[in-house]
Amino acid sequence: MSNCSSSCTCGTPEPDERPVDAARRSFLKTAATAGAVALAPGVTLYVVGGPAEARAPDQPVDPKKRWGMLVDVSKCTEDCSACVTACRTENGLGALDDPKIDAQWIRKVEVNDPATGYSRSLPVMCQHCAEPPCVDVCPTGASFKRDDGIVLVDKHICIGCRYCMMACPYKARSFVHEPLSDQKPYAPRGKGTVESCTLCVHKVDAGELPACVTACATEGNGALVFGDLNDPESDISRRLKAYPTRQIRADLDVDPGVHYQGL
């Protein structure tokens, strides 16, 4: 109990039980945004709900939400690729161990201003556009946008024509060229289909954060923020309101869900 946060009063004996409970409740509420909190020595409270409370498994996605991401480019360093590694591990990419044909859901891109020599490194993945060109061109309806804004490929319907890869202004999609084995049960992927960043949809559905965001927070520099763009109280919305940010190729009017700060 001595390890308890100083702002928390749960370690102090109180004459009345109710204020203690209230304090604990508000403490737990605060903890919910933190992810994991040490309650007492050896007791860690893992809060599953990262960006939001987990939806019940039998409930469809909430169309009021729009998941998005904010990349703080000023925090992203050139030598760090924790997000890329985490993505590969989480989704079982890179099974073929050949960079020429391995799928790439997120990649680090370097941008330079030749006039000034200013250079930055930033991750680029599927931008989960509100008006996704990949969905527009898909002849089978395999490319689709989920009600909560996540752009996905239904690989059951995908015929591998790769129109979406050509339509995507962000070069975000990959084609699986070779037979695969040992896929992750929650991330099915196979030869002849197109795929891209799913925002770790299996984790988001469980109320967790995408793997890249977690990795960036723990191993990287905390440059990635994930949350609901439609919720004005979410961390991402507050940051978007407070800081100047931009979307890549905003001129295309596809309204990407990924925003960049300090670019």
Place this chain on the structure above:
Amino acid sequence: MSGGGWYRVKRGLPALVVALATVAVLVAAGATGARAGGVPLPEPAKGAGSACVADTAFMRRYHMQMLVHQRRDTVHEGIRTKQFSLKGCIDCHQVKGEDGAPVKVSDGRHFCRSCHDYAAVSIDCFECHASVPEEADQSAAAPDAENEAVAALGAYVHERKTGEGAVK
């Protein structure tokens, strides 16, 4: 599974045909197999627990439609109930090999293959989907750690409550 109306789905005709063909073959084989002493009937592995999500005759005929319906619900709607999911089948009906690990679909003893081989129906599911449950070390370790944490939390809360009682 809102409404559980998967049987209303008109999609997946090929799957229905396949299922019907399978049933037809099984019935035919059942009727004549014993007499002729021909190819033995398949013996798919029993699942864990006492009963499947539906009775055997129903499952035999409609399992592919259930899967097709669930796949739409999951991919497009984000509904991730285990009951009618392929993952659910794989988890429950795993067949352990000599090494104690669940066999993959490349092994003829795999639950799905035991029948589909017999009916000469090739299944494409496992070109993309994992044919074995998530690695045992992960799936086993996580709930234990979780249970321990919950137990510890429970003990802590209990201690706090009784502690407060003592203060009073």
